[in-house]
Amino acid sequence: MTAFFQLLFQGIALGCIYALVALGFTVVYRASKVINFAQGSLLLVGAYLVSVLATGLNLPFVLAVIAAIALLAAGCAIFQMMVLQRVLGQPVFVLVMITIGLSIVIDAAIPAIFGGNARILGDPWGASAVHVGGVTFNWVRIWTVLCTALILALYFVFDRFSRYGLAMRATAADEEAALAVGVPVRRVYALTWAIAGGVAVVGGLFLAGFPGSVNPSLGNVSLRAFPAIILGGLDSPPGAVVGGITIGIVEVMASGYAPGWLGSDFSAVAPYVVMILVLLCRPYGLFGTRPVERV
Amino acid sequence: MTRLASLRRRLGARIGAKPAAVLAIAILAIVLPFGLDAFWLTTATFVLIAAIGALGLNVLTGYTGQISLGHAFFLAVGAYTAAVLGGTARLTAAIWLPAAGVVAALCGALVGPTALRLRGLYLAIVTIGLVFIGQHIWFNVAAISGGPGGRSFPPVTFGAFDFSPGQQLTLGGLVIDHNGLYYYLALIILAAAMLFIWNLVRGRPGRAMQAVRDREIAAAIMGVNLARTKMSAFVVSSFLAGVSGALYASYLSFATPGQWSLLLSVQYVAAIIVGGIGTVWGALLGSMVIFALPSVLQSLIPQSSSGGLPIDDISSIAYGLLIIVFFVLEPRGVVGLGARVASLWSRVAMRGGKGGGLSEETQPLERREATWAR
Numbered sequence: 187m188t189a190f191f192q193l194l195f196q197g198i199a200l201g202c203i204y205a206l207v208a209l210g211f212t213v214v215y216r217a218s219k220v221i222n223f224a225q226g227s228l229l230l231v232g233a234y235l236v237s238v239l240a241t242g243l244n245l246p247f248v249l250a251v252i253a254a255i256a257l258l259a260a261g262c263a264i265f266q267m268m269v270l271q272r273v274l275g276q277p278v279f280v281l282v283m284i285t286i287g288l289s290i291v292i293d294a295a296i297p298a299i300f301g302g303n304a305r306i307l308g309d310p311w312g313a314s315a316v317h318v319g320g321v322t323f324n325w326v327r328i329w330t331v332l333c334t335a336l337i338l339a340l341y342f343v344f345d346r347f348s349r350y351g352l353a354m355r356a357t358a359a360d361e362e363a364a365l366a367v368g369v370p371v372r373r374v375y376a377l378t379w380a381i382a383g384g385v386a387v388v389g390g391l392f393l394a395g396f397p398g399s400v401n402p403s404l405g406n407v408s409l410r411a412f413p414a415i416i417l418g419g420l421d422s423p424p425g426a427v428v429g430g431i432t433i434g435i436v437e438v439m440a441s442g443y444a445p446g447w448l449g450s451d452f453s454a455v456a457p458y459v460v461m462i463l464v465l466l467c468r469p470y471g472l473f474g475t476r477p478v479e480r481v
Numbered sequence: 482m483t484r485l486a487s488l489r490r491r492l493g494a495r496i497g498a499k500p501a502a503v504l505a506i507a508i509l510a511i512v513l514p515f516g517l518d519a520f521w522l523t524t525a526t527f528v529l530i531a532a533i534g535a536l537g538l539n540v541l542t543g544y545t546g547q548i549s550l551g552h553a554f555f556l557a558v559g560a561y562t563a564a565v566l567g568g569t570a571r572l573t574a575a576i577w578l579p580a581a582g583v584v585a586a587l588c589g590a591l592v593g594p595t596a597l598r599l600r601g602l603y604l605a606i607v608t609i610g611l612v613f614i615g616q617h618i619w620f621n622v623a624a625i626s627g628g629p630g631g632r633s634f635p636p637v638t639f640g641a642f643d644f645s646p647g648q649q650l651t652l653g654g655l656v657i658d659h660n661g662l663y664y665y666l667a668l669i670i671l672a673a674a675m676l677f678i679w680n681l682v683r684g685r686p687g688r689a690m691q692a693v694r695d696r697e698i699a700a701a702i703m704g705v706n707l708a709r710t711k712m713s714a715f716v717v718s719s720f721l722a723g724v725s726g727a728l729y730a731s732y733l734s735f736a737t738p739g740q741w742s743l744l745l746s747v748q749y750v751a752a753i754i755v756g757g758i759g760t761v762w763g764a765l766l767g768s769m770v771i772f773a774l775p776s777v778l779q780s781l782i783p784q785s786s787s788g789g790l791p792i793d794d795i796s797s798i799a800y801g802l803l804i805i806v807f808f809v810l811e812p813r814g815v816v817g818l819g820a821r822v823a824s825l826w827s828r829v830a831m832r833g834g835k836g837g838g839l840s841e842e843t844q845p846l847e848r849r850e851a852t853w854a855r
Contacts, residue, residue, distance in 0.1 A: 287803075292801075454613070458614055466598060
């Protein structure tokens, strides 16, 4: 039973990272219908930014994180304004391909600049942990859960009560109608990218925490977060959270309990199996909106 | 004279472009191997092999509108069918090459029904799942794939004759080496596939596919059988992917499970978008850009002046940047570029007093693209 609770805690912590990645995806998707294939690469950039600011420039860790969030959010917004806004109105496919191009550039640039070896993150937690009834709670995981909860709460408050949150929801509901009533749609797009970038820093830094490290393969996590966004529904931020945590638990449980005949490393594909089963029953995910079709 | 003209017109309608242009391209493709060194001939062969698979994806994504990122899975199925039948069971390529297509097509028929329930990007991500589940199988079932270390793939063999390195064919004084043999085999298969797809998309099944792409519900109301149309698109697409994968692995002669990754799928999608979605020539044009680009970059970047950065990373960065720049500048792809050149040409021609206006070939194409991908 102790083993079960240990796995459950690890699953929730991993799920929180997936939820952050998925939130970055859905925010962009909801506004512009673009699946941002570069989200995983943004995570990678986020982790390296924090590492460089904290260990290279010796900033206090909290300051390094805040600075990294600001830098990456600004970078993403600039990329959106300089590049993606030039192809607004083109088929979505074109924008998706540009994000794929961006991820190829980042995934190659990071090892080219920093080398293939792992870096230290410079976080204050390391491997320290508290033990309660035989279950080990690593501080970095506890902070993962707390920070994710805080960020999600902030996001939902922003989305529900702020002027730009309303603009984001309006753009998601109907872009043309939003334009017609004066919503600054272009600025909303840039804002969604800024949010995606800011969230990516937090996801990346916790992904690189113990027992992980800052290394060029961190970006692969976005591929494992796809089941999470699909499970919840592409256009539903609450769905991203539920989907993310579910997939995190499924993955960790599969690593603990999957029988040997399923092959080694089955935990990596278990989320996809779950996703396909869910989609066959609910084609728009658990919380996704079913589009009304007109002929 | 009029009979000749009408024959030319009909022939032109059948092969999709002006006969003279097609003939010129065919002749160019046939003489090309004699003008290339081994490096560029290898690149050209990989491009042709990839174009077969890209053509398949264009049927599914370009003509039927079913976005698939699972192409790498079908390529792998074809490749491993070839490995088992040709390598382990030692059969001839006349058996394993079609069999690779058939087995992949059967897998496509199994996956097809999911497309009946899923739309758009949801289908795209489920097909990503296919790639990962496939890779899990390849990594774990060593009897098929050789496990994580990979396995060797059989050379193409017809009877006693085989295409392995060092072999060559002498035809009336012309020597065709190992690379050339694969080049011509791929060229023949690609030409046959292009002709088949060209006829398919202009016939009843192709019209049904395009109707499903443009307005699925309207198509169903007009009597298009959605299940059958999507299934046949999946089957045709994965058949070509299987053949392409088998040839690719055979030409490489060794492959690891890690090679059948999502990146491969993404490259195929990129190829049809760059080349022109829903066009027969687009598959070839796009493959030329996407699959030859790494070689071009490799040859352009001097080995010495890389400033300490790994050469692979530089060419990847350049590759990604080119994709971004290309789509920002010409979102319609190479075909859009062609249309732009054609309209520029006709404008120049008009100014010269020759008349013209927009070329008639480009107009329906633009209209077709405008209705796609909302």
